[in-house]
Amino acid sequence: MALSLARTPIHRSLSSFRSRAFKCSMAASSIRVGAVQMTSTNDIEANFNTCSRLVKEASTAGVKLLCFPEAFAFVSYRDGESLEIAEPIDGPIMQRYCSLARESNIWLSLGGFQERGSDDKHLHNTHVLVDDTGSIKSFYRKIHLFDVDVPGNMVYKESNFTTPGDDIVVEDSPVGRLGLTVCYDIRFPELYQLLRFQHNAQVLLVPAAFTRVTGEAHWEILLRARAIETQCYVVAAAQAGKHNERRESYGDSLIIDPWGRIIARLPASKARHLAKSFMFVKFHARAC
C-alpha cells in the first residue's frame, strides 16, 4: 500500500495523537519476529549464502518475519559499484531472496536493496517486503538520503547516486501492520508519526547501516524515541563491523517494544566477532 507524502497533512495526524495514544490492547496471540545482524561485502554470492543460512535457522526457530539490514545483498567497495550491480526489484538477485522466503515459509523484510533507477547514474535504496509465498508484497524507496559530513569520519552524499522515494508504505502482515523505512529516515520523526497515526502502522521497520561515529552518538536513543512517540514496536536490523578497509558499520541491532524497552539486542561490541547472527522475540499482535 503506497501513499503520497505530499498528500498527507501532518497537522491532522499529529492532532490525533492524544486521542489515540494508549488505546491499543494486547491480543492473545504472539508471533516470533527476528532481526539479522551481518557484515555484507561486495560479494553478492557470499552475502546470499549468509542470508540463506540465517533464514533457515530463523524458520526452524519458528520466526514468521525475519528482518535484514540495509544493503544486505551488497555493500560497495569502490564508488559507482552499487550502480553497476543495481537491478529491478523483480530481477535475478531479488528472485533468489523470494525463493528463500517461499522455501522456508517465512516473511522477509529486505531493507536497502540497490534497485535500478530510471537512468544509469541513479538507483533507489529500496526496502522490499516479501511474504511467505515468495511474492513481493510492497516496497518502499528511502525518502531521506544520507548527505552528511560525519565529524572525524567522511562525507557521505547518497543523493549523488540515489533518487529518493516519495511514498509512505505500510503493509499488513501476520505480525501486524508494518511501516517500512530505511536507516537515515530514523532522524525524521514526522515520517513515523504519519506511519502510525495516519496509516495505523503497528511495527516500524528500520533496516540500517549506521556509521560507527553516528551510531555511538544517536542510534539507540533515536530508535527508542520513535517507539515511545508512536507506541509501536521498532525492529532495527543493522549492518555491523568492517565491510572492507574503507567502511565500517555500528551494529547494535535492536528490537524495542511500544513502551521503549529494548527487548532484544545484538551488541555493537560483539559485532566484530559475531557479525552474522540473528535474534528473535515474541510480539503480541495488537488490536488498535
Ligand SMILES: O=C(O)CNC(=O)[C@H](CS)NC(=O)CCC(=O)C(=O)O
Ligand atoms: O550505500 C550503501 O551501501 C547502503 N546505504 C547506506 O549505508 C546509507 C546511505 S550512504 N547509510 C546511511 O543512511 C547511514 C545513516 C547514518 O549513519 C546516520 O543517520 O547517522
